Amino acid sequence: MGAGINHRGYVPKLHYAVKQEDPNRLTASQSSRWTGWQSSGLTDVFANMNYGPGEWARHEQILGMEGWYGPSVVAEYKNDPMKTGIIYWTAHAYYTFHDIGVWDDRTRSGALSVFRSVRNPKVMWYPTELVDTPSLYVKDPWTEHSKMLTIYSNADEIELAVNDQVKGRFKPSTALKYIGLDHPPFEIPVTFYEAGKLTVTGFIQGQQVLQQERYTPGEAYKINLKFDTKDRVFAADGNDILVGYAEILDKNGMLLTDANVDVEFSISGPAEIIGDNVNIQANPAKARLGVAPILVRASTKAGSIKIRAKAKGLKSDSVKLRSQEVSKDAILVNAYPIKDYAKIRVDMGAEDQLVQFGWQAWYGQDNQNASVHFDDFGGFDVSLLKNSEQGILRWLGEMNVIGLHGYVYGEGVVGVDKQGISLIFDGLEKGQYSIKTYHHAPRSNTDSMDPNLDKLKTITIHKLPYATALEALVSDASGARSVKNIAVTEGKSLQLGQPGSQTISFAADGTNPVSIVFRDPKAEKGIWLNGFELTSHNNMH
Template identity: 20%
Template sequence: TTDLYELDINDIPKVKVGSLITSTLEIKPNSTEEAETHSIINNPKLWDLKTPNRYVAQTKVSVDGKVVDTYNTPFGIRTIEFTPRNGFLLNGKRVEIFGTCNHHDLGALGAAINTSALKRQLVMLKEMGCNSLRTSHNPPAPELLELADKMGFLVWDEAFDAWKIGKKKLDYNTIFDEWHEKDLVALVRRDRNNPSVFIWSIGNEVPDQQNVKLTKELADIVRREDPTRPVSNGYNDPDGGRGSGAAVALDVMGVNYFFDQQPKWDIDPRYKNKPTLGSETASTVSSRGEYFFDNKFDKASWQISSYDEAFPDWGCSPDTQFRTNAKYPHLLGEYVWTGFDYLGEPTPYNSDETNLLNFRTDPSKQKELEIKLAELEKNNPPSRSSYFGIIDLAGFPKDRYYSYKSHWRPDVPTAHILPHWNWSERVGKVVPVHVYTSGTEGELFLNGKSLGRKKMEAGKDFRLTWNDVVYAPGELRVVCYKNGKIWAIDIVKTTGKETKLKMSADRTEALADDVDLVFVTVDITDNNGLVVPRSKPLVKFSIEGPGEIVATDNGDATSFVPFQSTERPAYNGKVLVIVKAKKGQKGQFIVKAESAGLQGASIPIRIK
């Protein structure tokens, strides 16, 4: 028997809403049988981004009248429609895709899944306005889809990063012929009951992306298993993919970065009715809290300026991509590369030869990149993790976070000034000031004196800039306006010297199950509690009571301090410690932080 219930956020079945017609099966030993049945749910509560209502099909297997097994299948009810000119419709309403691509690692914790760490990431993305996740470039952990179902994210569910032609030695191509159908079938059957999954992707930037026959074969396998969702593919040669005819087999065209020829394909008879999505965009790079005035890249520190104007040859700034989206309003939206920094691929300080794959169809660009790679190999850069993230590896937002939040959540008052205002070496010199805001105009003040009021033009400007500000210590204040009224205010002050540590935790209680994690942030502050932006003192952590330190991090892509270390330098005023309760313990434990010459800090974590 299978009964249908409403499902709450804690996965507890509540109100019964129906039952499937009972099926009787005779199953012989070591065999499998299938039964098809159905039911109708009247006036269902729909799953959407704001109210992700879920149901559960609770199946009970009985033998001689006795229940011997119970299996719960959560699901949601919603409609999806992809249109060539009116975007994506969820339950009949247009939803622009504000997405991020994300690798599967969890920074200092490595690649193994941890639900509390993953939820922390998704909470931050949700607060920014992100409404969709691309599982780049592999099938997601089931825990990710479960959280997406509960929290209201749409998911681009991706299968492969290689087909018959590999990108590296021992790539998936070595087993493709034997395993591609089995793996695709397993992926679709495992994930097709998740309401968050709305697009299947058969690949990402595969070298054989112009293979017409293979593209159709993979797309047909997916449709055979699930005809209810569209199939896409991420093309870094979108013009070649469409020109060859391979993309004809797709339901949604996935464009990575290159939209120059979009008008041409919008009138091509093969593609004029095919919805198009920015499957990978921007690739802006930056280091949290670093600002350079003469160059975007600093090869002395191997950091990148956080004015958010640095990107590799194939990428662009967030502003440029926003303009592209405004230019082609029929696009479904975008997936930014990436939501979080991740382990590996520290472009532009990455000497990995896979960089050449980004320009496999442009020999001149490949040659230019080969020269850069050779130069990098000689310099041996220390970078070990990416700079692409909107949020750094430790989970601290970069300035770009507020650019996306301003654009993706226009109804939420937001104002964010950059850079910080500690520039004792630049007194009397120009320090450009940029402001991200969900308002439409703003007035900047330095020590109470107006530096002018500026306005953004819709579809063209996505930040306010005062590029001729002469630095003087004190207070920067921006007052942003919308519809002629004050909308949001931000203030940045010159701080004093670092004097103390300040602790805060994402949660103040933890389960004693050995996997529930608490993320504790330590800010390096002055006497007034202001974070000192360029401070990097060594911070030592300890635990009093039944808890333990799992890892530490600071978001510095060049740091080789082991993640398991209990001491770590702060990076631009911040450092993170990840802790947990010892298994089976009760009471509380106290997380302590100390640094030579500074006032220490502590925070209690209750064990529940």
């Protein structure tokens, strides 16, 4: 189960939700390189992006959670026992406002197009490697420009014929980049082109198992309209949606992927075309890769529906559908709460810091004491103070530190004050508490995809001298005491390590503030504080 790709998001909640439903199912998650890494340790499987700079020490198996596609990429993973698998980015294309140079079709990277209407030819190899049943797919069109035929098949060999004249039998490619595959592609130089019919026949152990015909593309002739209704009911609930596809074909039934056609749809019966009469290119719809999509939404009334597709100069087509009544009964499941000690997580930093789900941001301004109010635990205030007039406080935003909790120790506040900096809790309910504080001097681990690249060229806060060990002076309801040798870490990567941190228990009397002063025992250098986790041990929730 993938708990998160290219983001931080709800990964912890998803992980534990999956474990409640199925304790044996593995989870994996990887956040974006350019918004702070989330590495191994949280989910069962370490996941990473399959492209761009990355760090992997081969200390555990890796799942390529966002990666390239195709036979050569899969071969790399099948040939390495430490690489457990790879997820293709993405399942289907999505609309983007990015200027990618094609203004009439700004869709990206899917195995399927935006409306699931066209399969990317580059992923049609996968059935040949992953499915036991015989498969055959001719990737390239048969045109006068054909120089190489790429054919995907799990056949032992294939035979090619042009206009019923056999041109030879061929074996799969033996290129080094395909080592590890059970069924590499067939890659055949074209020296025998003739306009007309190309017949591809697949053989397994000498027996013919599959055959496919391709024709040299002709002029657009007709529309073939079809809907995705397999193994499903079109529910008359006012919300159910069917996806339809108006294919542009020539007289031989070949899909014309370069057809420049606008298809107009009409509908009758208890349903509607989504986007009809709205200027969003839904109706008429432009054919892309030979297909114009349509989305049909059912009403709350069941009945017969007819959809027609037409285009100038082409033979039209129509489809009849029927929506069906559905039960509105709900199934109630007994649920019980899972309780734990109440906790808040606070991430400290400048306003451009990135905050993880479940954490609360605390933003501060340079050289000013800061305070923030929390409604948790009945409501309380926290202040961060410099302890002398000569002291300074500098707040740092996101620095892209690799590691499990890079979102908290990848930014923070550094105080330079011989008297130390004070973290004061005022208004806490009477009871017992514990606080885990993070102390890490972050360093940039950016790359060219980081949106903060220009900012990282100008900031200097992280260059301030800092103490590598701290002392905490705690004043609470039980008195005053000192916690020594608090570790402070540094760097751009904690993939295999943990940040400097300290857990301190204290008591609140419900009246007086609790103070924790962090200081450099040598009173010389800066004090890093990146955030904290405050737990109330007074009750469960």
